[in-house]
Amino acid sequence: MDRGKISKWLKYPEKMGHKYSLWAIYFATGCGIMEIPPVLTSRWDAERFGVLPAATPRQANLFLITGYVSVKTLRPIVRTYELMREPKYTVGFGSCPINGGMYWDSYNTIKRVDKYIPIDGWIAGCMPRPESIFIAVTKLWMMIDKGAATGYIRYRENYRYYRENQERILGKLDWPPLYPEKMGEDNG
Template identity: 80%
Template sequence: MDRNKISKWLKGPAKMGHKYSLSAIYFCTGCGIIEVPPVITARWDAERFGVIPVASPRQANLFLITGYVSLKTLKAIIRTYEQMPDPKYVVGFGSCPINGGMYWDSYNTIKHLDKYIPVDGWIAGCMPRPEAIFIGVTHLWTLIDKDMAKGYVKYREKYESYRKNQEQILGKLEWKPLYPIRRRK
């Protein structure tokens, strides 16, 4: 541990905690499921970065969305994202959630994930290698350090428009709004 790091710990322990302890919940649809297990198991060992998979969104602060997002999974993604405690970071993994990828003209997948939930970082590729996840994680560290990974704040501030987008594509949502919505006249 160098001196720089120690002074950072002393200045903002909470931020460092969020940075070095990323409990990941991953939403694997499609081919993303193939890339994540090697990352968390012995070959690439994500635990050395403090990234550890957890089972429930309540315990997680990193949300990995790997692969295409169909309408049905979008519902689950929103639900999971809203259940995660603040602060939370979302990383889109692979080209499908970025712009639809090879499903860009499919009737049932969405093209831009960040219309529905805020995304802090993207890892491009089809599919990205496990190393890319680590690069993504280190980039996320930098973002957290510079207070730029503020997707969850954005979600709170612009909840109305996010909710509107969600309702536009999914129809009426079963759950109550997470934040109070001020209806405009």
């Protein structure tokens, strides 16, 4: 951890700020949310790494998708993601957002979340232990350091692809596109 290095702070204040102040909004979609309270409270204390629960998507920059995503919860997930301010990082928590997990043949569960919103990192497991959240956070630090956590840029660049996929599952979306200028051009 290079949180104490003043020289690095002066050189890259932007990167360091985003690294050590991750305010998480966690979407209580499934069982994964059970692992969040011990992470935030006395047992594991995520605050020592600067990870705080944020009250609203506007204030957050880390999006934790905890557990399976049903078709009905995909809509608020997309809305929440679009409400967050850039730069924003997404982490899929548990095996269900990765490939469906135990709901691989369910009629009502989204199988791969990264077809609908970009995901920066995955935490595999069913359930992952709270420690794995910290491993994910340290990996995310490394990615931010190298400039590899580019999910939000991917979303902007391929907005038409993502929006088409969302509309394919959810029908016509009732909010205007986030990047209207990207909707016209073909980026397939």
